[in-house]
Amino acid sequence: MKQLILAEKPSVARDLSQILGATEKHKDYFEGDGVIVTWALGHLLGLKMPEDLNKDWQKWQLETLPMLPKFIGTKPLPKTRHQLQAIERLAKRSDVKEAVIATDAGREGELVARWILQYVRFNKPVKRLWISSQTTKAVKEGFARLKPASDYDDLYQSALARATADWLVGLNVTRALTVKYQDNLSAGRVQTPTLALVLKQEDKISSFIPQKYYQIALNASNQKALMEQKNPYGIKNREAAQKIVSELERTIGKVEKITVKEHSEKAPLPYDLTELQRAANEKYGYSAKKTLSVVQSLYEVHKIVSYPRTDSKYLSTDMISTMKERLQAVGSMVPEALEYAKKGAKVVQKKVFNNEKVTDHHALVPTEQRPDYAKLSSDEHRIYGMIVKRFVMLFAPEYREQKEKITVSFANRRFNFSKTTVLQKxxxxxxQTSGEALHFKEGQQIKGTFEVKEKLTTPPNPLTEGGLLALMERYSLGTPATRAEIIEKLVSSELMERSGNFLRVTRKGRQLLELVNPSLVTPELTEKWEKQLEAIALGKFSSQKFIAEIKDDTKKLVSEVKNSTKKYQDFSMTQKKCPECGAFLKEKKVRDGKLLVCSNAECDYKRRAEARVSNHRCPQCHKKMLIVSGEKGEYFRCKYDGTTEKLGGKKGKKKMSRHEERRLLKKINQDDEPQESALAAALKKAMEEK
Structure with a gap:
């Protein structure tokens, strides 16, 4: 009899099959003694769409909203139906005695597997593999302590409740907005308050008015100290500052107090996913999606980090015995790790071990497997380095410093000199030590000079992706596993856009936030929902009660849109008309530029809004030609001399040989080149004169 093991991806299934000895390879699975390893392709099923449940919901219209089905159910995703059928055949084999869920050990992974097993009507025992790393050792230990799948029923109920809530709120509010205002307006229980956080920061910047303020500095013994103020921006004009200086200049200062304190600081805890994404965004400018993709590869492909989609920064006490192996694995990247290993791998930051604060998974740390650095991309090397260095810090001595503060008083005004000396890095x-050496004694009289410094208040910075992730975490918007996806959805739906390393809300996004109910814009409602989902996963809240509340909230949100008298302007609409139906064309952003698409929902006309540069060379000037859209389709056009050519002909498809390339370069650089620039001519003349 055999175990049917269900992994989430083919790559994970392949690795599991090698560890478990399933060496017999088939198209849709691996087989060995006692095991059959197959895989999903992410989700193979999704919740049914409105049109699958009720024929009246096929057409988008306000009259049929809100849509509140008693039961939604699932349906196969068309592109992956073949894999679902393969799993169904395997599940019905007479020699399969039980199934093992080996999908990602988290809320979404649980949902992937449960939906599949329900669809194929699997009625045999089901067990759960729950591991935090993909190393051979971790997998073998995980299979040695499989648990009944029923132990994770609450996690499944939480995942199902989350998917149902997104269906109810997202589809109903999006349909209501889209039909009411005749534009594709996407809203959701997490993405809309996330968008509002970006706009809130923009509003702070736009409403900011710079103001002058003044500081007073004391110069004594070649050192400077600022005057203490309850409100650092309290002195608003130079006259007031100068009046204070005049008073100070008539007095003699006195060293009122000298304090010397030592301060120690232990290392920070390891990363969870959100903090890693924030740090990578700040250090390398990586998007949350890119960081997640890279760390997922380090986990699945290279097996050198633990499960990435974690929200914990703590480790369980049973991991203490693995510390030495982990240090030895990363010694080639961080040499001091080997020294710590030789000294017994003693963790200085002891509070990292806390079973109560380890949720579904522990913190993100390196595994015991030694990396093959030659196989890592530069991005993988960077992210792995960040995880490793943060981990090794746990074994480093604490940081110690000495802070010296000298308070000098002039009448009722005080000035503070300070110095920080590093005692132990x-x-x-x-x-590094900061501040100059201080040579003062208590009671010593001080004479000095004073100066007035004019300052200007500065506006807050726009939100970076790292800053937005921090706010999403603070307000419990999404989970570590979903936050990157939420940000990408806001960008792809043109509600938000990236401007360098900053995020900004588009005009479309600003209007959306004005059109929806304020309760969906502020994060409080979504924060309450997320906390309830966490409580469901812990068995402390009813999923039925949660869905009942979501339905009530959905009714209110849809009613608000229906009864709204607010106006909407589609800024993507152009004055250009569709050549097929006469409707106005809308501008739409795509990956490689912009398209003009017909605003008539029943017309599928589209063309490029702007020409894009090709690698095809002009036969006259040999410069790259543009791909231009016209009435008869796309064609090549040279922007320098107007030459045109058909797109897709032999010339366009033929690859240039090295000989042709050299000949072309020689022709471009020949002496009688008519398009030669003035700068090129001057350089050539200078070379000839040498």
Whole structure:
């Protein structure tokens, strides 16, 4: 009899099959003694769409909203139906005695597997593999302690409730907005308050008015100290500042107090996914999606980090015995790790071990497997380095410093000189002593000079992706596994856009936030929902009660849109008309530029809004030609001399040989080149004169 093991991806299934000895390879599965390893392709099923449940919901119209089905159910996704059928055949084999869920150990992974097993009507025992790394050791240990799948029923109920809530709120509000305002307006229980956080920061910047303020500095013994103020921006004009200086200049200062304190600081805890994404965005400018993709590869392909989609920064106590192996694995990247291993791998930051604060998974740390650096991309090397260095800090001595503060008083005004001396760098490799040596004694009289410094308040910075992730975490918007996807959805739906490393809300996004109910814009309602989902996963809240509340909220949100008298302007609409039906064309962003698409829902006309540069060379000037859209389709056009050519002909498809390339370059650079620039001519003349 055999176990049917269901992995989430083919790559994971392949790795599991090698570890479990399933060496017999088939198109849709691997087989060995006692095991059959197959895979999903992410989700193979999704919730049914409105048109699958009720014929009246096929057409988008306000009259049929809100759509509140008693039961939604699932249906196969068309592109992956073949794999679902393969799993169904395997599940019905007479020699299969039980199934093992080996999908990602998290809420979404649980949903992937449960839906599949329900669809194929699997009625045999089901067990759960729950591991935090993909190493051979972790997999073998995980299979040695499989648990009944029923132990994770609450997690499944939480996942199902989340998917149902997104269906109810997202589809109903999006349909209501789209039909009411005749434009594709996407809203959701998490993405809409996330968008509002970006706009809130933009509003702070736009409403900011710079103001002058003044500081007073004391110069004594070649050192400077600023005057203490309850409100650092309190002195608003130079006259007031100068009046204070005049008073100070008539007095003699006195060293009122000298304090010397030592301060120690232990290393930070390891990364969870959200903090890693924030740090990678700040350090390398990576998007949340890119960081997740890279760390997922380090986990699945290279097996050198633990499960990435974690929201915990703590480790379980049973991991203490693995610390030495993990240090030895990363020694070639961080040499001091080997020293810590030799000394017994003693963790200095002991609070990292806390079973109560380890949720579904522990913190993101390196595994015991030694990396093959030659196989890592530069991005993988960077992210792995960040995870490793943060982990090794746990074993480093604490950072210690001495802070010296000297308070000098002039009448009722105080000035503070300070110096920070690093006593032990510990885990802070780059820590340095700051401030000059202070030579004062208590009671000493001080004479000095004063100066007035004019300052200007500065506006807050726009939100970076890292900053947005921090706010999403603070307000419990989404989970570590979904936050990157939410940000990408806002960008792809043209509600938000990237401007360098910053995020900004588009005009379309601003209007959307004005059109929906304020309760969906502010994060409080979504934060309440997310906390309830967490409580469902812990068995502390009813999923039925949660869905009942979601339905009530959906009714209110849809009613608000229906009864709204607010106006909407589609800024993507152009004055160009469709050549097929006469409707106005809308501008739509795509990956490689912009398209003009017909605003008539029943017309599928589209063309490029702007020409794009091709690698095809002009036969006259040999420069790259543009691909231009016209009435008869796309064609090549040279923007320098107007030459045109058909697109897709032999010339366009033929690859240039090295000989032709050299000949072309020689022709471009020949002496009688008519298009030669003035700069090129001057350089050539200078070379000839040498």
């Amino acid at each position: 510990g885990w802070k490799e780059n820590a």
